[in-house]
């Protein structure tokens with residue numbers, strides 16, 4: 001697969017990088033970054049974090065301006081909050097750290113510590129997530145993913161995200177390929 005904008009010398013519209021790296025059975029690292037800051041998270045394998053991430057990105061196209069999903073980091077919660085900036089096209093994605101998963105789901109966002117935040121056009125987040133998912137699928141296939149992650153690859157989430165992104169975002173990176 002191509003990596004959009006890499007080495008092209010053109011303005012990089014999709015300047016969000018998102019990676020989901022499988023590092024062995026039940027171990028994955030999620031990395032997200034923009035030009036300024038990067039964040040790496042290691043969710044536990046009990047939760048299907050990759051599917052939550054992809055469905056979280058499809059929610060950028062949904063009726064609600066604000067959506068949330070979370071990663072279980074073991075002891076703590078990484079809460080993702082996505083917020084559409086009306087009238088668009090930008091969205092703000094914030095990753096909060098909330099201590100103690102036993103109690104944190106009841107806590108408001110304001111109780112969390114901001115680990116990462118970026119405000120970019122929706123197309124940048126969607127394109128990065130779509131590419132991250134396709135890269136995992138290309139490398140491992142659905143069977144390999146299931147063996148390593150003990151969860152089915154979130155194929156439907158990827159298909160949804162691709163359909164929404166291609167239909168509703170004027171993505172220069174997609175049109176180049």
Ligand SMILES: [Zn+2]
Nearest residue numbers: 127171173174
């Ligand atoms: Zn695209």
